[in-house]
Amino acid sequence: MPAYLELSQIGKTFSRGAATTEVLREVTLDIAKGEYISIIGHSGCGKSTLLNIVAGLTTATTGGVILDGREVNSPGPDRAVVFQNHSLLPWLTVYDNVRLAVDKVFSGTRSRAERHAWTLHNLELVQMAHAKDKRPAEVSGGMKQRVGIARALAMEPKVLLLDEPFGALDALTRAHLQDSVMQIHATLGNTILMITHDVDEAVLLSDRIVMMTNGPSAYVGEVLEVDLARPRKRLELVANPTYLKAREAVLKFLHERHRFVEAA
Numbered sequence: 392m393p394a395y396l397e398l399s400q401i402g403k404t405f406s407r408g409a410a411t412t413e414v415l416r417e418v419t420l421d422i423a424k425g426e427y428i429s430i431i432g433h434s435g436c437g438k439s440t441l442l443n444i445v446a447g448l449t450t451a452t453t454g455g456v457i458l459d460g461r462e463v464n465s466p467g468p469d470r471a472v473v474f475q476n477h478s479l480l481p482w483l484t485v486y487d488n489v490r491l492a493v494d495k496v497f498s499g500t501r502s503r504a505e506r507h508a509w510t511l512h513n514l515e516l517v518q519m520a521h522a523k524d525k526r527p528a529e530v531s532g533g534m535k536q537r538v539g540i541a542r543a544l545a546m547e548p549k550v551l552l553l554d555e556p557f558g559a560l561d562a563l564t565r566a567h568l569q570d571s572v573m574q575i576h577a578t579l580g581n582t583i584l585m586i587t588h589d590v591d592e593a594v595l596l597s598d599r600i601v602m603m604t605n606g607p608s609a610y611v612g613e614v615l616e617v618d619l620a621r622p623r624k625r626l627e628l629v630a631n632p633t634y635l636k637a638r639e640a641v642l643k644f645l646h647e648r649h650r651f652v653e654a655a
């Protein structure tokens with residue numbers, strides 16, 4: 392399949408005074424349209440840095456990112472990011488948080504009525520339409536993440552960038568949200584790049600799992616294809632040999648070949 396999102400020999404070095412740290416070295420990855428890719432690796436290896444480079448929030452020191460044939464140099468609505476800690480505006484309602492993004496992207500091309508309907512549609516996609524008039528402080532953490540996802544989807548991005556979107560949630564809420572994202576991916580065919588620390592989450596959701604070596608100078612150690620049919624049902628996968636094999640391969644990579652050693 393041709394690459395839709397190309398990460399090409401990305402290197403990133405942070406400098407402070409005379410001290411420099413090379414965080415990423417020659418990270419190369421081709422992602423096809425509609426693919427669900429997870430990036431997994433130990434804490435501090437540079438996953439967020441990589442995602443921020445794709446988002447255009449950080450510039451690569453070497454190499455670059457091409458999305459749908461165009462080089463990425465700055466943030467843009469074609470790449471929507473959902474962070475671990477929701478970034479909703481607390482003084483706006485759930486509806487207005489999404490509407491703000493919709494207006495920003497579509498005010499020149501869609502009527503007010505269309506933008507209203509589109510906002511509601513995206514809240515419905517994440518099952519949050521019922522709470523549209525609440526403020527972020529009045530809804531749970533999982534609901535806030537749903538709104539963050541609705542806001543990202545409503546921008547109709549070419550790529551959805553998820554930085555540990557379920558990381559701060561309890562296990563049950565996390566499972567519900569993972570199911571919602573799988574459902575949305577099945578319906579809309581989004582191209583998704585997600586960072587996670589959770590091996591089961593990576594196997595359940597991804598088409599491919601990108602395993603990063605430990606930093607400094609982290610690179611793509613291995614890429615694992617998850618050959619499981621969709622729709623995937625978590626309960627049925629518990630005993631599925633392909634699932635278990637994929638899980639074991641990621642665990643082995645992380646805990647044997649690239650074991651995390653806490654810096655002194």
Ligand SMILES: Nc1ncnc2c1ncn2[C@@H]1O[C@H](COP(=O)(O)OP(=O)(O)OP(=O)(O)O)[C@@H](O)[C@H]1O
Pocket residue numbers: 405406412414432433434435436437438439440441606
């Ligand atoms: N702006 C910055 N200036 C200097 N160093 C930075 C900066 N941002 C990140 N780093 C360093 O880059 C390395 C990678 O950080 P990053 O947050 O990308 O890792 P990560 O894999 O996402 O970690 P985690 O899984 O814990 O979130 C860390 O050593 C961090 O200290």
